[in-house]
Each structure stands twice: as structure tokens, then as C-alpha cells.
Amino acid sequence: MAGRDDGEPIDDSFDDEELERALEGFEREFQENRDGTAQDGHGDGNDPEHDLQQDLSEFEHGLTFDEELEGLLGDKAKLAMLCTRLQDADLLAAFCALADISAQCVQANEGAVAVLRGLDGNAPESAAQDLTKVVAGLSALLVVNRADKIEATVYMGGQAGEQLPPPFVFPTLAPFVEDMMLGISTMDGLRDSGADIVDTNSIDHDGALSIIARHTRFDGPKGHVE
Structure with a gap:
């Protein structure tokens, strides 16, 4: 005690x-x-x-959470773009519409770029195959960001070709391509800056053919549309 x-x-x-x-x-x-x-x-x-x-x-x-998680896991691309040497965004949008590709096509001096909406699984690769198959003679560079890994692949005739190091190809593309891939810029930022953007959802089949005819002026298209 x-x-x-x-x-x-x-x-x-x-x-x-x-x-x-x-x-x-x-x-x-x-x-x-x-x-x-x-x-x-x-x-x-x-x-x-x-x-x-x-x-x-x-x-x-939540949509944002799901997308972020899928992007981190690589199940869904964070961003995918089809870069071309076409001079007009509306022409690229018309080609995309005929190929049933949903995208926002951006005008650029270096070549029009289609910012793809379909990002699940291999949807970006399928879009590149479809576009270059529907438009014979058209080549496109598919740039994809999956799980913060950026890849650039050349497509032509519906087939995937050579993979190129992104640092080598970025200088040849519109500056916004690299900026968006790195998360520095967004579509909203491009739109606010006054970029010429054509949404494929605003173009039906007849409208697409009309745009293509206007650009070719009936002198014979450089590429055959199937």
C-alpha cells in the first residue's frame, strides 16, 4: 500500500x-x-x-475517378490523336465521319489533327486503321498517352507501321500536340485560344461527301474514298 x-x-x-x-x-x-x-x-x-x-x-x-484510374492502369488512354498532313480540319473531320470516328479535328499549319473521343482498349488503334483504310493513300501518325507513357505509331493502308520516339516527332507536329500529351494544354484551352476546331459529330454522311467534293473541286481526289 x-x-x-x-x-x-x-x-x-x-x-x-x-x-x-x-x-x-x-x-x-x-x-x-x-x-x-x-x-x-x-x-x-x-x-x-x-x-x-x-x-x-x-x-x-464517378466518371472522373474512373477515367483517372483507367488512365493510370493503362486500360484507357488518357489522350489519343491522329496527326495528318491534311491542311484543313473540316476535310479531316469529313474523312473521320465517313470512317465512323468520333473526334474533334483541329486546324494546324503542320497538318490537321484529330483528337479522338474513343479511348477505351484499342479504340485509338482501330481508329487509325479505319481512317487510313477508308482514305486510300492517307497516312496518319497515332500519338497515344497510356499510363503516362507516350507512343507514336505510323499508320497507312489500315496497317500499323514504324513506332517513332515521341521526342523526335513532336517538333514536326503542331505545338499543341506535345502540350496536350504532357498535360500542359487542353481542348478547352485550344478553343479559348481561338483554334479552328471541327467536331465530327456535326457532320453527317452527305455533309462529309460535300466537304470532300468542295476540297477536291472535282479534279480528282488525292486519295480515293471507299
Whole structure:
């Protein structure tokens, strides 16, 4: 037993009982607060557990989160572009429309570029194959960012050709290609800067043929459209 300054002993069992009573009081208070919170939740129509599950569900199924995760895993490309030597964005958009490729085509002195919407799986590669198959004689450089790895592949006649180091090809392309691939620029930024952008979704089949006819002036297209 421990002693006090006046020499009288301290009753250790009394201290233990006090501690037990304090713990019991704390447990009762905790349980009462918990029950009160649950009742408040039911009273105002808010179930904390339900709200948590709903928040987690919305987070897990959020479009931005899903896209970011797929981009990191490489299941979905973060960005994909078809770079051509065509001088007009509307002509590239017309070709893309005929090939059933959804894209936003950007005018550039170095050659029009199609920023692809289809990024799942091998959709970018399929788009490159379809475009260069539908438009005979047209070659395109597919630049893709998957899981922060950028690849550049030449396509012609529906076939994939040589893979080129991106640092070597970027200087030959419109500056925004590299900027967007590196995350420095976005489509919204291009649009705000006044870039000439043609959406393939705004062109139907007849409209595509009309655009192609206007550019070829009936003198014979450089490439045959199948």
C-alpha cells in the first residue's frame, strides 16, 4: 500500500472501485450519445451509414475517378490523336465521319489533327486503321498517352507501321500536340485560344461527301474514298 504524508494508508480497493464506476459512466455516456445520433439521423431522414455508403458509391462510380484510374492502369488512354498532313480540319473531320470516328479535328499549319473521343482498349488503334483504310493513300501518325507513357505509331493502308520516339516527332507536329500529351494544354484551352476546331459529330454522311467534293473541286481526289 502507498502512504500519504500524514502516515495514514490509502485504500487501494476504493480507488479501483472509483475507476470502475468512472469507466461505466463513460460507457453509458458514449452509448447514449451514439443512440441519440442514430435517432437524430432517422428523424431528419439522414442515415449516417446509408450516407457513407452512398458517398462511397458515388465516388467509386464517378466518371472522373474512373477515367483517372483507367488512365493510370493503362486500360484507357488518357489522350489519343491522329496527326495528318491534311491542311484543313473540316476535310479531316469529313474523312473521320465517313470512317465512323468520333473526334474533334483541329486546324494546324503542320497538318490537321484529330483528337479522338474513343479511348477505351484499342479504340485509338482501330481508329487509325479505319481512317487510313477508308482514305486510300492517307497516312496518319497515332500519338497515344497510356499510363503516362507516350507512343507514336505510323499508320497507312489500315496497317500499323514504324513506332517513332515521341521526342523526335513532336517538333514536326503542331505545338499543341506535345502540350496536350504532357498535360500542359487542353481542348478547352485550344478553343479559348481561338483554334479552328471541327467536331465530327456535326457532320453527317452527305455533309462529309460535300466537304470532300468542295476540297477536291472535282479534279480528282488525292486519295480515293471507299
